[in-house]
Amino acid sequence: MEETTKKTNKFTSFFKKIGFFLSEIFIKYRFFFSRLGISLVTLALAIIFGFLVVKLMPGDVVQMYAKQLADARKIPYEEAYRQAVQLLNYDPSLNLWQQLGQYLSGIFKGNFGVSMFNSDVTTLTIIRDFLPWTLFLSGASLLISFVLGIALGSKMASKRKGFGHAAANTYIVVSGSIPDYLFGLILILIFAVGLRWFPISGNYDILLEMDGWPWILNVLYHAFLPIVAYSFVQIGVWAISMRGSAIGTLGEDYIYAARVRGLRERTIRAKYLRRNSMLPLITSLAVSFGAIFGGSPLMENIFNYPGFGAEFNNRIGLRDYFIIQGLIVFMSLMIILANFVADSLYSIIDPRIRRGN
Amino acid sequence: MKKFFSSLGSFLLKVWKTICANKKTLVGFFIFVFFILIAIFGPMIFPYDPSTHGLNYFEAPSWDHPLGTDEAGRDIFRQLIDGTRDILSIALLTSAIAVTFGTLLGVISGYAGGWLDRIIQIVSNLFLSIPSLPVLLMLSAIFNISNSFFFALTLAAFSWAGLCRAVRSQIMSLKERDFILICKVMNVSKMKIIMTELIPNIASYILINFIVIIRNAIIGSVGIMMLGLADFQPSNWGAMLFRAKANITSIKALSLFLSPAVCIALIQTGSILLSNGLDETLNPKLKKN
Amino acid sequence: MANRLLELQKVNVVFSKRGEFMKGDHKFHVLKDVDFHIDEGEIVAVVGESGCGKTTMGKVITGLQAPTSGKVIFQGVDITKAFSNKKEYRNAVQFIQQDSYAALNPVKTIYGSLSTAILAANKKVKRDEMEELMRGYLSDVGLKPAELYLYKYPHQLSGGQRQRILMARALALNPKIIVADEPVSMIDVSLRVSILSLMAKLNKEKKISFVYITHDLATARFIANQGRISVMYLGQIMEEGPVETLISSPEHPYTKALIAAVPIPDPKKSRNSKPIPIRNMKLMSLEHRKDCCPFYDRCPHFHDECLAGDIEYQQKGDVKIKCNLDLDNEGKE
Numbered sequence: 001m002e003e004t005t006k007k008t009n010k011f012t013s014f015f016k017k018i019g020f021f022l023s024e025i026f027i028k029y030r031f032f033f034s035r036l037g038i039s040l041v042t043l044a045l046a047i048i049f050g051f052l053v054v055k056l057m058p059g060d061v062v063q064m065y066a067k068q069l070a071d072a073r074k075i076p077y078e079e080a081y082r083q084a085v086q087l088l089n090y091d092p093s094l095n096l097w098q099q100l101g102q103y104l105s106g107i108f109k110g111n112f113g114v115s116m117f118n119s120d121v122t123t124l125t126i127i128r129d130f131l132p133w134t135l136f137l138s139g140a141s142l143l144i145s146f147v148l149g150i151a152l153g154s155k156m157a158s159k160r161k162g163f164g165h166a167a168a169n170t171y172i173v174v175s176g177s178i179p180d181y182l183f184g185l186i187l188i189l190i191f192a193v194g195l196r197w198f199p200i201s202g203n204y205d206i207l208l209e210m211d212g213w214p215w216i217l218n219v220l221y222h223a224f225l226p227i228v229a230y231s232f233v234q235i236g237v238w239a240i241s242m243r244g245s246a247i248g249t250l251g252e253d254y255i256y257a258a259r260v261r262g263l264r265e266r267t268i269r270a271k272y273l274r275r276n277s278m279l280p281l282i283t284s285l286a287v288s289f290g291a292i293f294g295g296s297p298l299m300e301n302i303f304n305y306p307g308f309g310a311e312f313n314n315r316i317g318l319r320d321y322f323i324i325q326g327l328i329v330f331m332s333l334m335i336i337l338a339n340f341v342a343d344s345l346y347s348i349i350d351p352r353i354r355r356g357n
Numbered sequence: 358m359k360k361f362f363s364s365l366g367s368f369l370l371k372v373w374k375t376i377c378a379n380k381k382t383l384v385g386f387f388i389f390v391f392f393i394l395i396a397i398f399g400p401m402i403f404p405y406d407p408s409t410h411g412l413n414y415f416e417a418p419s420w421d422h423p424l425g426t427d428e429a430g431r432d433i434f435r436q437l438i439d440g441t442r443d444i445l446s447i448a449l450l451t452s453a454i455a456v457t458f459g460t461l462l463g464v465i466s467g468y469a470g471g472w473l474d475r476i477i478q479i480v481s482n483l484f485l486s487i488p489s490l491p492v493l494l495m496l497s498a499i500f501n502i503s504n505s506f507f508f509a510l511t512l513a514a515f516s517w518a519g520l521c522r523a524v525r526s527q528i529m530s531l532k533e534r535d536f537i538l539i540c541k542v543m544n545v546s547k548m549k550i551i552m553t554e555l556i557p558n559i560a561s562y563i564l565i566n567f568i569v570i571i572r573n574a575i576i577g578s579v580g581i582m583m584l585g586l587a588d589f590q591p592s593n594w595g596a597m598l599f600r601a602k603a604n605i606t607s608i609k610a611l612s613l614f615l616s617p618a619v620c621i622a623l624i625q626t627g628s629i630l631l632s633n634g635l636d637e638t639l640n641p642k643l644k645k646n
Numbered sequence: 647m648a649n650r651l652l653e654l655q656k657v658n659v660v661f662s663k664r665g666e667f668m669k670g671d672h673k674f675h676v677l678k679d680v681d682f683h684i685d686e687g688e689i690v691a692v693v694g695e696s697g698c699g700k701t702t703m704g705k706v707i708t709g710l711q712a713p714t715s716g717k718v719i720f721q722g723v724d725i726t727k728a729f730s731n732k733k734e735y736r737n738a739v740q741f742i743q744q745d746s747y748a749a750l751n752p753v754k755t756i757y758g759s760l761s762t763a764i765l766a767a768n769k770k771v772k773r774d775e776m777e778e779l780m781r782g783y784l785s786d787v788g789l790k791p792a793e794l795y796l797y798k799y800p801h802q803l804s805g806g807q808r809q810r811i812l813m814a815r816a817l818a819l820n821p822k823i824i825v826a827d828e829p830v831s832m833i834d835v836s837l838r839v840s841i842l843s844l845m846a847k848l849n850k851e852k853k854i855s856f857v858y859i860t861h862d863l864a865t866a867r868f869i870a871n872q873g874r875i876s877v878m879y880l881g882q883i884m885e886e887g888p889v890e891t892l893i894s895s896p897e898h899p900y901t902k903a904l905i906a907a908v909p910i911p912d913p914k915k916s917r918n919s920k921p922i923p924i925r926n927m928k929l930m931s932l933e934h935r936k937d938c939c940p941f942y943d944r945c946p947h948f949h950d951e952c953l954a955g956d957i958e959y960q961q962k963g964d965v966k967i968k969c970n971l972d973l974d975n976e977g978k979e
């Protein structure tokens with residue numbers, strides 16, 4: 001009798017411990033879970049939106065594809081139609097809810113859409129082949145403009161007069177007025193067409209065969225103008241946000257106290273100003289990173305850069321509906337993820353909120 | 358009747374004073390007025406004949422053609438003037454739709470709370486999460502949007518959500534302030550509270566956002582047209598840039614490229630100056646020390 | 647007996663805050679079994695330390711806070727759940743807030759703020775009458791000439807002027823009761839008397855009752871000259887009675903402590919004064935409220951019976967006291 005009660009006691013106490021542990025996690029991260037919930041709901045809606053994208057398209061997609069298949073594979077139309085439905089994971093004969101179910105089960109199996117023109121090409125292959133280039137280009141620009149913009153912004157907040165200030169202000173107005181793709185065109189006109197210092201298009205010289213270092217250098221050579229074009233405008237944006245945040249920080253009492261204590265202005269700027277003002281900008285950084293996945297079809301079009309956005313454009317031109325659908329869902333997924341991380345980051349980074357919760 | 362005009366007059370006087378209060382605002386305002394005048398009166402003074410001439414491609418600037426001609430022999434200067442109307446009308450329309458929609462939903466969401474608030478929040482969240490540019494490109498390409506109104510509508514669809522969120526958070530904090538609580542004690546109706554107490558407090562914010570959305574609409578619409586996805590008249594600035602881009606290697610396309618580019622830059626400068634200037638005047642937190 | 651305008655019967659207000667996952671909500675029992683009444687032409691001062699629930703009681707009186715239990719009776723009609731005479735009630739009971747700057751819409755001129763009030767009372771006022779009415783209300787509160795104030799924004803006026811404008815706004819609804827929540831605490835000491843005298847004047851001339859909420863005994867004594875004082879502690883009324891009686895011979899230990907805590911301007915006297923008669927500064931929790939005397943932790947005369955259950959009111963003349971001490975004999979303990 002005693003043995004069994006001991007065992008049951010151990011059992012219940014073990015469960016109690018797990019229960020406490022779980023409830024502690026829930027308690028600490030209550031906001032975390034609610035944000036997660038909102039993100040999941042948004043994701044679900046974005047997927048449904050993606051599903052509706054194909055429904056909106058004019059014309060009967062499957063018919064067109066079936067005809068193509070019939071011609072290409074020399075098979076009768078009915079057979080082609082069956083194959084089309086299989087490949088595309090889309091059966092017009094089913095009702096709306098069944099189609100949605102079919103679509104969702106496809107997604108869970110990893111089928112994000114197949115090209116109607118080449119069944120080897122799927123959304124996932126496109127992501128694999130083209131996304132890295134866009135990430136490289138936009139990511140590098142984001143990083144560079146963030147670092148430079150923050151430096152510029154904090155300088156602008158401390159020094160409110162003088163030539164540097166006027167020059168910086170002019171720069172900000174000018175960089176905000178010219179859209180980034182327009183600036184890219186100007187750069188091409190001057191440096192690529194006019195002076196022939198840089199290549200007009202492409203991500204590297206396809207004609208030359210190279211490996212290793214020469215290839216990397218060639219890539220950087222081709223990426224130079226696009227990155228400059230992106231950064232020119234973005235630096236201004238970060239500078240303005242940083243300046244606004246820094247002006248707010250400068251007004252705080254602890255800066256005043258630091259000055260009274262005798263710290264040099266440079267020390268104050270380095271230690272207190274930059275770190276404290278950067279806080280709200282970190283979340284913007286995360287959101288901007290998510291926006292990268294939206295692709296930048298314009299810039300890549302201008303520089304003929306074979307990136308994610310350019311490929312998306314091609315697919316639109318081809319009317320490759322299912323790929324387009326998959327790409328849009330993928331982009332939404334990334335943006336939602338980035339927004340979620342941005343939200344969570346803010347509460348983690350700000351020690352005030354961290355302790356308080 | 359007299360009362361209406363006198364109060365309208367005093368309102369306009371206040372607006373004028375706000376504009377003059379800051380150099381930036383003044384300059385930006387005049388730039389806008391300049392382009393609006395061109396849009397309205399330009400085509401009357403310099404009529405544009407869209408029929409191609411086919412003879413003098415890429416002519417250099419001359420007395421007849423102050424900015425030269427494009428690849429099909431059309432006068433660039435007159436195209437520029439004609440295209441002002443399209444660009445401005447799209448931008449203004451987009452902003453008007455987005456601001457109306459965003460403010461309305463933001464106020465409802467912030468003031469009413471409850472399930473209505475949740476639904477509106479989820480919807481605005483959705484629009485913020487969908488990649489706007491790719492979807493816009495897709496819609497423009499596939500539906501071949503050439504009607505200004507529908508184009509503005511699609512642009513506005515991706516501009517309202519941010520404003521809705523911001524308005525909502527402002528209304529939520531204003532709702533608990535003392536001067537709103539006292540309206541309850543005085544038995545003022547909810548509608549009146551929203552219209553006469555809450556909205557005047559966010560009015561300046563809405564105005565500044567109106568201009569910011571105009572700026573973004575110009576960037577977006579010109580970008581889409583530059584990809585050749587929207588079937589607009591060739592006199593449209595974005596279409597001009599599209600054709601210039603195609604001929605970028607030829608130095609003769611310079612005028613075709615620079616003319617709309619400079620005009621776009623000018624309008625954007627005007628909008629930045631206007632919005633920054635208004636922000637400085639109307640935002641009490643930005644007082645320069 | 648004068649007309650009984652408003653009455654609170656056994657009003658309880660409990661605020662809940664969402665508790666953590668799987669735990670219950672936090673409940674803060676801010677007002678407990680509060681009985682209150684005010685008659686026509688009366689001035690009642692509600693005195694207590696910060697956080698004792700007096701502002702909440704003010705909000706219950708003005709209808710901004712619904713009681714969790716208990717009744718609010720206006721002119722004999724129970725208005726706790728449903729208003730049968732909403733407009734009359736809303737016009738009759740007005741509120742003057744502590745922060746005069748926050749109580750005015752910063753983007754509206756005084757003309758705008760006052761017109762909201764006037765139109766709320768009577769929609770049919772025409773524009774020409776509007777200015778006349780405002781002139782009248784502004785002169786009632788001592789702001790003349792009206793043009794100096796009507797077209798200004800709240801940030802362009804001084805604190806004292808704004809406070810008077812709050813009163814003018816309250817007057818615009820022809821109220822029967824005005825609840826003033828610490829109206830002078832944000833005003834320079836030298837100007838306080840003028841504002842208080844204004845309230846006394848309005849009370850006498852227009853027969854408006856005042857509920858004057860404050861933590862400052864001195865001003866309470868000044869304003870409630872012929873009226874009553876209610877002493878609140880931790881959401882319950884500890885002692886209530888005519889001003890002079892209460893101040894000259896306080897009965898409840900808390901009232902005695904409050905009066906002893908008033909600083910004496912004469913340095914000689916203050917150096918020799920006795921320490922304040924409380925045991926410690928511990929405050930009982932509002933969340934885990936027990937049925938006992940809330941002053942138990944600090945009371946110098948505590949004994950076990952004080953923890954036994956809710957304390958009943960004793961009546962000594964015009965004064966009612968919530969204590970179970972034998973008041974006639976406690977000096978001998």
